Amino acid sequence: MSTVLITGASRGIGRATAKAFANSGWDLLLISRSGDDLEKLIKEIDNKKIKIFYKSIDLSNHKEISKGIVELMKNGLVPSVLINNAGVAWTGDLLSMPLEKWEWIMQINLTSIFQICSEVVPLMRKKGGLVINVSSHASRNSFSQWGAYCVSKAALASFTKCLAEEERKNFIRACTLTLGSVNSSLWESDTVGMQFDRDSMLSVDQVACELLHLANQPNNQTVEDLTLMPSAGAF
Numbered sequence: 001m002s003t004v005l006i007t008g009a010s011r012g013i014g015r016a017t018a019k020a021f022a023n024s025g026w027d028l029l030l031i032s033r034s035g036d037d038l039e040k041l042i043k044e045i046d047n048k049k050i051k052i053f054y055k056s057i058d059l060s061n062h063k064e065i066s067k068g069i070v071e072l073m074k075n076g077l078v079p080s081v082l083i084n085n086a087g088v089a090w091t092g093d094l095l096s097m098p099l100e101k102w103e104w105i106m107q108i109n110l111t112s113i114f115q116i117c118s119e120v121v122p123l124m125r126k127k128g129g130l131v132i133n134v135s136s137h138a139s140r141n142s143f144s145q146w147g148a149y150c151v152s153k154a155a156l157a158s159f160t161k162c163l164a165e166e167e168r169k170n171f172i173r174a175c176t177l178t179l180g181s182v183n184s185s186l187w188e189s190d191t192v193g194m195q196f197d198r199d200s201m202l203s204v205d206q207v208a209c210e211l212l213h214l215a216n217q218p219n220n221q222t223v224e225d226l227t228l229m230p231s232a233g234a235f
Helices: 012-023 035-044 062-075 099-124 147-170 204-215
Strands: 003-007 027-032 052-056 081-084 129-136 172-179 225-228
Touching: 003 012, 003 099, 012 027, 012 035, 012 204, 027 035, 027 062, 035 052, 052 062, 062 099, 081 099, 081 204, 099 129, 099 147, 129 147, 129 204, 147 172, 172 204, 204 225
Parallel strands: 003 027, 003 081, 027 052, 081 129, 129 172, 172 225
Antiparallel strands: none
C-alpha cells in the first residue's frame, strides 16, 4: 500500500487530488488550515480499505509547521509521495504591496515547503520517494499585478531542482508540476482581484489526474518538470 501526503487538501486541487488518490487505493495524510473542511472531505471519500489521517496546520505560521508535521506522522505512515500543493496569490502593484502580504506569500508558497520537506523527506529516505511541488507558468513569465506570486513560484522551481540534486543519492526524486490557469478556489480568494474566463481553464480533476500519473512513475525514472496548460491559452 502506498501513502501520499497532500497539503492544501481541503479545497480546489488538493481536494480533487485527495479523492483521486483515495479512489486508486492510496493511504492519505492530509494537511489544510481548516480541520472542519478536512473532516467533510474524509466523509465524502468512499473507500473503507484505506487509512486517512489529517492535521489542521496554518502554513502561514512558521511556528506551527514542524510541530504539526510531527503530530501527523505519529500514526506510523511514511509517505512515498509528498505533494506540496498549498499556495496563495495577491494581485496589485509590486512595489505598493504591503510587506506583510509579501512575507505571507513567501511563507506559504516557498518557506512552508522548505519546512515540510525538512521534516518529511528524511523519513522517506529509507525506502525512497517522490516530492511533487505544484507550481505555475508564472514561474517562467512576468505578469503585471502578480509580481510576488511570480517570484515565489520561480523560487519554488529552483528549490525543487536543488532538492532533486541533493537527494538523488538518497533515492528521493523531486519534480515540479507547472500549471497554466486552473479553475480553482484561488479565484475566490479576497486577495485576488482579477477575473478571467474560468470555463476555459484546466479543471482541478485534470490536475489531480496528472498528479496521480506522476506519482505512479517507476522508481527508476523522473519527469523533472511537467507543464500542463489549457488549450485555450494561459488565461
